[in-house]
Amino acid sequence: MVKRETLVKIRSATLFLSILSLIVAAVFLMQFMISSLEKKEEIQTPVEVLHKVLFLYSYTPLYYTYDAQISGLKKSLYPKGIEYDIIFLNSNEYDDADYSLLARYVKQRLASKKYEAVLLGDDKALNFAMKYHDELFQNTPMVFFGIGDYNLAVNAAKNPFMTGFYGTDYLDETVNIATKLFPQKKTLVVLRDESTSGKNDVRMFWELKKKYKDYTFIDLDASLLTQTELIYLLESLPSDSMLFYMSCYSDKKGNTYSILSRTSTVVRAADVPVFRNYIGGENMGILGGIHMDMEAQCVMAGNVLAKILNGEKISSFPLVEKTPSRTAFDYSLMKKYGLDFSLLPDDVVLYNKPANFIDQYGKILPSVLMLVITMSLVIIYSKLGKKIAENFIKELQKSKDDLIEREEELRYHAEYDEVLDIYNRRTITDWLRDTMTDKDVYSVMIIDIDDFKMLNDNYGHSLADSILQYLVAMIRGIGEENNWKIARFGGDEFLIVIPNMQITMDCETVKSLFEIIRSPIPLGDETLAVTASIGASCSDGITSPEQHIMNAEGAMYEAKNRGKNGIVIYDDDMKKKALEEIAIKEKLLRAFDNDGFFMLYQPQIDSKTKQVSGYEALVRMKEPGIYPGQFIPVAERSGWIWRIGRITTELVIKQLASWRDAGQELHPVSVNFSGNQLNDHGYVDFVEDLLKKYDIPPHYLEIEITEGLFLEKSALADDIFKRFKNLGIRLLMDDFGTGYSSLAYLTYIPVDVIKLDKSLVDTYLVDGRDSFIKNIIHLMHDLDKEMIIEGVEEEWQFERLRDFGADTIQGYYFSKPIPANEAIDFKVK
Template identity: 35%
Template sequence: MRKKKRTIQLIVMIMALLIAISSSFMMMNSYTKMRDVTQELQLRENQDAQYYSRYNVLFISSYAPEFMTMPMQLRGLQSVFRKHKISIIQEYMRSRLLHGKENGFYFHIKDVLKAEKRAGVNIDAVVAGGDEALTFVKKNQHTLFKGMPICFMGVNNRQAAIKAVKDPQITGSYSPDHIRETLTIATKLQPSAENIVCLYDETVAGLQNKRNFFDLKKYFKGKHFIGIDMGKYDLTGWTKRISQLDAKRDIVLYMSSYVDRNGHNYTIPETIKLLNDYCHAPVYRTRDNGQGSGVIGGVVYDTFYESQLAGKRIVDVIINHHDISKMRLFTNTHHQIEFDANILKKYHLDQQVLPTNTNFLNQPDNLNSFTFTLMAGIAIIVALILLMIMEERSYYAYEKSITHLEYLNHHDDLTNMYSRAYAIEMLEKACLKHDGTLVMLDLDNFTMINDTYGHDKGDLVIKEVGTRLNNYGKAYGLFCARLSGDEYLVYYDHVIDSEELRHLRRAITRDMNIGHDQVHIGVSLGAALHQRGITAGELMTNADVALAHAKREGKNTMVFYNNAMKENITEEERIKEYLIEALRHDGFEMVYQPKVDPSNDLVIGYEALVRLKDRRYSPNIFIPIAESNGLISELSRQITEKVIKQLAAWQKAGEKLYPVSINYSPAQIYDRGYVAYLAQTLSKYHIDARYLRVEITESLMMEDMSATNKLFEDFAHLGILTLIDDFGTGYSSLSYLMHLPISIVKIDKSFIDHYLVPGKESFIENMIKMLKDLDKMIVVEGVEEKWQKDKLNEYGVDAIQGYFYSKPLLPDDVLIFQHQHQ
C-alpha cells in the first residue's frame, strides 16, 4: 500500500514538474516574442527610414514576399545596411507565380524607378535575389539600371553567374544546390532504394533544377533517375503520381513544384502539405525552407550569410568606392545539415549514418536521470515565479509593440496612407469576393515641382495629396494607398464609370498652398475593371498599363484599360528588344535631307535623320519607343558620333562642308553629360562647331524650364546654333523666342498644309513677317509642290526642306546632290 502511495506521489510530482516546465516554456516564448517584436520594430524602422537615408538600394527578388527565405535574406541585408543608413526598396517578381510573364513586371519596375526619381529618391545600387531576378536585371541593365552597380545572390545557375560577373558593373555569389551531398546521405539512409526521384516544374528555376539533377546521374550508378514535372500535370494527376512513391523503393528530392499544367500556383507550405498527405516516402530538400514542417531534411546553404556578403559588397562599392569590376564571383560554400528526427523515426531510418555535425529538428529531450529532472524542475519553478512577476510588467509593453508593428507593416511612413504591401494583400482578398474597379494615379510634372520648390516642398505635396485621398476614401467608403513616389491606388468595390473617375480627379487636382506658394496639381489616372477570375497581380498590371497610356496621351487625362493595350505593350516590348540589339551591333545608319535656299536653289545645309539599316521599323514607330524605354540617350549619342564622323569623312575628301542639324529629344533632358559628350566628339574628329546644329521641339519648353535654359546656354557656349523644330504644332510662345538663344525656326509641314491655301495665306505671311522681325532664320519643311516653294519664296523664307528638292539621301548621294546645287 505504501509503495503504491509513493508511486502516486511520484506521478503527481512529475506531472507538476511537467506543468511547470510547460508554463516556463510558454513564458519564455512570450519573452522571445517580445524580443522578436523589438528586433522587428528596429528592422522595420530602419527599412522605412527612406527619407532619412543616405543611400537607397533596389532589391529585386525572384520570389513573392511570403516566400520562406525572404525574411532571412532581408535580415542579412539589413544587418549590414542599417549601420550605413542604407534603405531597401523591395520589389518581388513573384517568378514562381508569373510563369514566364515578364512584361508586366518590366513596366512596373520602370514606373517604380520613375516615381522614386520624381520623389527625389536616387537608386544607388541594385541587389538581385535569385536566378530569375538576375536574368531580368541583366536583360534590362542598359534600359532600367544604366550605370547602377549590381550585386546578385541566391543564384543556382553557375554558368549564368560566371557570365554575369564578366560585366564590369556586376558582382555576386553563386549558391550551389547541395544536391549531390544530399543524395549521398539519402542513399545511406535508404540503401535499398532503386530510384532517385526529383520533383520540379517548368518555371525558369524549375528547368535549371532539372538540368542540375540529371547532371548527377553519373555519380549514382545503379540508381534510376526519374523526374516528375508538375507542369505536365493538373493537381489531381500530380497527387496521383506522387502517391505511387514508396519509401522502400524511392528517394524523393523536392526542388521546385510551384505551377501546374493549368497555371495554378502553389506555395512551399502548400506543396509540402500535399506531399505529406499523398507521398509515401521521405522528402529531401536542399533549401533552408520546409525543414521541420514535413521535409525530412538535407544539406542546405546559409541564406543569411550570403545576404550579409551581398550587403557588404554593396557598401564597399557605393560608400567605400571599391572597384566593382575587380570583385570576383563568390561561391557560397557555407552550409548546414538539417534533418527532422520525427520523420527519421517515422520511416525507421538510422540516424547513426548521418554526419556528426547534423542539426536535428524536433529532437525529443533525452532525460536520463530523475534527479536531474527534479533539480531542473525546481530551478524552472523558481524561474517561473520570477518570470510571472516580470510578465505582468512587460505584457502591456508587448501588446503595445505588437500594435505599433502592425501599424508600421500596413502604413506608409510619409503619408500615413496604407502601404503598397498591404494594398496587395487587400486586393488579393477583394478579388476573391466581388467585382470592382482599381484606379492607379500619378501626379503630373512632379519632377518640376521638386526642382522649382525643393524636395521638402515636394514631400508636402505628396502628403497633401495623401490627405485628400484619405478624406475622399472615408467619405465614399474606398480603399486608398500610396504605392511609391507620387503614385497612388484607389479601389472601388463596384464597377465605376467615367463620371466617378472625373469626380475623383477633381477631388485631387485643386490648387494647394505650400508655405507661401500656390502649387497646381495635375494627375493622370488608369482604371481597370475587375471581374471574377482575374488575380490581384493581373488587375494591378492592367491598371498600370492604362496609367501608362494616360501618360502617353497627355497630362491630366484618364484611361480605362482594354485588352488591346496589352497587345500594344507586347509589340512595344518586341520592338524595344530589337532596338537594344541594334544599339549593340551598329544597326542604325544616317540619311541626310537637303535644306535649299528657294531664291537660288542652292543647298545651305542638311538635316540628319536616323534609320534602321534593315528598315524593319520606321522612325515614327521606333523613336517614341526608344524615348519611353530609356534608350533615347544612347541612340542620340550614336547618332551624334555618326554625323560628326561623316562630316570628318567629307572634310578629309576635300568636299565643302555645310551645317548639318541633329534632333534633340525632350527625353534627353536628363542626360546631363550629353553636351560634354558632344564637345568631346567634335574635338575627336576635328570638326568646327559651326557645322553642327541642334533641332529642339517646342514640347521641351514644357518639360523643365530651368534645365532647358541651361541646355540652350551650353549649346551657345560651344558655338552651336539651335533650331526650334515643328513650330506651330505645340506650345508656341513669343516669350521663349525672345528670351532664349534660338537662331532658327522650322515651321512644321502640317501648319503649311493647313494655312498655305487660298483664303488663309495671310496668316502664314504675317507669321513669317513676325519671325523675321524677331531676326529669326526661317526653314519650312514638308514642301512637295512648286507652287508652295514659289509662294514661300515670295514671303521671304530662308530655306525649304522637302521632297520638292529631295528625299533623305545616303552619304554618297548627298555629294551628287550637292555638286548639282552649289
C-alpha cells in the first residue's frame, strides 16, 4: 500500500513537474522567437509641443546623410517638446540663381507659419541662410551642422544669431590607419565627384601629400567619367593601391547614383582595399574607415537648440569644431586580407563578425534544457508525455512553417525587385554566369529610358514607377513565350537575356521592343510617349557572360551618345576602340616612367618685323605612331592629363634654361593648360618652384587656356588664374571664337593675349566677310589685349592680317612645329 501510494505521489509529482517544465520551456521559447522574429520599437508617451522650428536641409530625403541627421534630431528634440518642419533645398538641382525662387518659397512659408528657430543641415543650407539672413531670418536663432567647408562654418559663427557644428572630416585618420594596415601599398587613390563635398574631399586629399611624401596620389573624378569608364579605371588600379571612396554620386552624363548603387559599382570593380571616411557603405564590401558620427552631432545640435529656446543666449555656444567619430571595419574583410586587429582603435565597431556559441545559441539554451527535462518527465509519465509531445510537435511544426514562409519572403526580397516583380541586378548576373556556357547562343540587352529623371521630376516617383511597371508588363507579353529573362538593372534600366538568338539592328525582336517602348502610355485621360536607348551584346563562344553585360552597357551609353532613341550592338569596332585605348594607356604609363615625352616648338612671328616673338610648345610621345589626337583624349579621360601638364611645363622651363646657358636670345614660350588640370592643386606651386630652380623670369612662360575654362567662373579656376597673374605669368586665351558668341566677357576675364582660332580664319578671311576679322582685331586692341592669329597657311592671308593690325602670326606659312634646336635659330625667309 505504501509503495502504491508512493508511486501515485511520484506520478502526481511527475505530472506537475512535467507541466511546470513545459510551461517554462514555452516561455523561454516564446521569448526567443519574439526577439528573433519581431523587432518592436519602444513606444514613448508623446509630450506636449512647446516649440516649432524650421529645418532647412540641403538635399533630398534620398541623400546619404538624411537618415542619420533625422534620427539624431528626433532623439534630442521630440522628448523636449520641439517639433520641426522640413524644407528640402535639393541643392544638387539648383544653382545660385535658382535660390531666388527658393527664397520666395521660404518667405511664403515663414509668412504662413511662425518658427522660433532654424536648423541648417549641410553647406548649401548654411550658404542659403547667410545669403538671405537679413531678408528672411533676421533676429532668428540658427543652429547648423554637417558643414564640410571650415571657412564657411567660421564665418557663419561670427553672426550673433548663428552657431553650430563643423562637420569634422576624418580623412587623415582614415588614411593613417589604412597605411598602418597595408604598409606595403604605396598608391593612394581618391574617388570623388565635383559636388561641394567632393571638392572639399579632393582638397584635403592633396593636402595629405605633404605628410605622405613616399606615396603616389591618384585623383579619380567620377563626374568626369561615364559609368563604364569608371568601372574600367577601378578595374585597372595598381595592385599596390588603396581606394578612398568619398562623395561621388554623379557621373559625366549627369546621372546621380544612390549610395547603394555607387558602392556596389565600386566594390565590384575595384580589386583593392576600399576605405571610406563617410557614413554609408557598411556591409557592402567596404573594408572600413573613420567617419563623423552624424547622428551624435545632430543630438548635440538638438540639445543646443533646446537650451537656446529655453532662454540661454546663443553667444554662450561657440562653434564646435570637433564632434564624435565612429570607427567601423568589416571583420570578414579584415580576415580576408590577413590584417592585424590590434592596429584598430579600442572603440572599433566590427560588423560581419561571426558569433560564438553563447552568442549564437545562448538565448535558446534555457529552452533546450527545459525541453530535455520535459522529455525525461514524459518518459516517466508516458500518457501525459504523449499528449505534451503531440502539442509540442504541433508548435514546432508551426514554427517551422513560419520560418519557411519567412525564408521564402527573404529570398524574394534578395532576388527580385519589389516594385516591378522581376529579377534584380545581382540575381540576373548570377543566373547568367551560372547558366550560360561558351556553347550557348544568346543576346544580352540593356534598355535605358531616355530622360527618365525628367519624368520623375514632372510626374513624381509613384507615377514614374507605374510607367516602368506598364513597360515591364508589355515586354513580358512577348518575352515569356520565348523564355526571356528580364531584370531591373538600375533605376530606369532593364537587362534582358534572350536565349537561342543573336539579335541584329533590324530584327523583329528589336522592332517589337521599340514598338512597345514608343507606343503611347495611357495615363488616365492622357497619354505619354517615351523613348529608350538600347545596348546589346551577342554571344560569340569566347566572351564571358559578365563581359557581355559590360559590353551591352557600353553599347547603351554609345546609343545615348549617338542621340538616344536607338540601339547599338557591341561589335568589333567598339572592341577594337576599347583595346586601342587600353594599348594607349599602357604606352602612356610606360612613357610616364621612362621619359617618354618630348616637345616641339612652333614659332610665333611679329607681323610688322617678321621676327620671332615667341613659341607655342606642343607635346609629343617618343613612342612611334602615337599622335596627340590619340593620347591626349585618353589622358583626359583617365585623369592623367595633370601628369602630362607637369611634364611639359618642366621640359619647357628646362629648355629655356638650356637656351639661356647657350647664350641664345630668349622669347616667351606658351604651354597648354587643360580644364582637368584644375584638380592639380599643387600645379602653381610646382611652376613657381621650377622657375626658381632654373632661374627663369616668369614672363618667359605663358599659359594657354581654352575659352570655355575662362567662362566657367569657378572659384577654383579664378584662384589659379589670380596666382598665375601674381607670379607675373601671362595668360593666353586659346581657341577664341569656337564656342561663344558674346564678347562682353572679355572686359573682365584676366587674359593678356587672345589667340583667334584657325576655323574663324578659314571662314571669315575671304572677300566680303573679312571685315569681321578686322573688327575683332581692333576690338581686342581697344581692350588692351594682344592678338595672335593661328592657322595662317598662305602669303595673302599673312599680308591681309598684317594690314588689319594683327600683332602675331602663327601657322604653317612660316613654320610647322619644329625641334628646340631648330626653333631657337629659326629665321623668316
